[in-house]
Amino acid sequence: MPFPAFLRRPSLVTQIVIGLVAGTLLALASPRAGAAAGLLGTVFIAALKAVAPVLVLVLVMAAIASHRSGHGTGIRPILGLYLVGTFTAALVAVSASFLFPTTLQLALPEGIELTPPEGIGQVLHTLLMQVFDNPVSALANANYIGLLAWGAGLGLALRHASEGTRAALSDLSAAITWLVRLVIRLAPLGIFGLVAATLAESGLSALLDYARLLAVLLGCMLFMALVGNPLIVFLKTRRNPYPLVLTCLRESGITAFFTRSSAANIPVNLELCRRMELPEETYAVSIPIGATINMAGAAITITVLTMAAVHTLGVPVDLPTALLLSLVATVGACGASGVPGGSLLLVPLACGLFGISTDLAMQVVAIGFIVGVVQDSAETALNSSTDVLFTATGAPAEPRVPPAPVGD
16 A cells, blocks of 8 residues: 555655654653754754845845835735734733733842843834944844845845846845755754754753743743734634634744744745745745744743732732833834844843842743743744734735645
């Protein structure tokens, strides 16, 4: 009897699941071998991070340079969806924190040296400085806000270039995209190494002491992924949102869960948008922007951890203050970096609303790193999959939702 198609030539998602299971079994059978396999995950993440900054700069530049007057990119409604989604996530987190209050054992472990922002003004100042960063520095440091600014500026200037110049830029964009697809094909091996190393090093025992806090965090993220975001999409399109929602979670959320970096998942999202047949001039800009400012998961993390500190210290919270926290979490989440653990550094900013000292807030951050083995993965999966979801929802062309693939 012939093998089913998905066994003869499994799709990339199927291969990723196989890598996940194999990594788990290896870590359980031999923690030392699991730790050694982590090199595969390290190489995979390094490859994604290496190609993503160049990809963002060239794609944004090429998309804007090739844009013809009179043809809208559809970016404005997508940006609106990003902000609405992030603010809604913060409101959901505040509500869940009132319904399921959690407390913490505030004891700061040694060896954690972090420098949180001193206020919302510092966050905005940092964002402004990133916009005007040197392009070489932006590439070297993966400053995506700076790369977006330079890509947009150069793209606008190159709109007046000759057809040959713009064709060459388009060819360069296609060449880099080809390299990105090659890197993405390494995802099963990379995730195999990541899972094996993570389980071999940390296991799940560290999470048991903070099961309630983790349950609130994950519950909020699941609610946004399966209820909040679909509702936003339905109100925008008036169509059943779940085929699109589940496709984004399957194709983008799975890889983002294991890479734990919205920036590293940019190539995956761009490829998914291409398969959905969305306008390239739209997603080439909206996906990198989303990896920077569309941070529903980060808003949830900031809000839930802050409210846990508030409940622990017995600080009273009224409705206006809760709404202000949601707004601050939204703005702070937009300033969270697209790397693992980026949202945790914004927790002291939100704690400052309630007069909580930086020392105590940093203890909360330390707890965030403990639960971050699962929390940060789920946060990134929500953030990154929502980039594609809202791009497809707000794009000028209707997305073609690809079926679950049986082979690549």
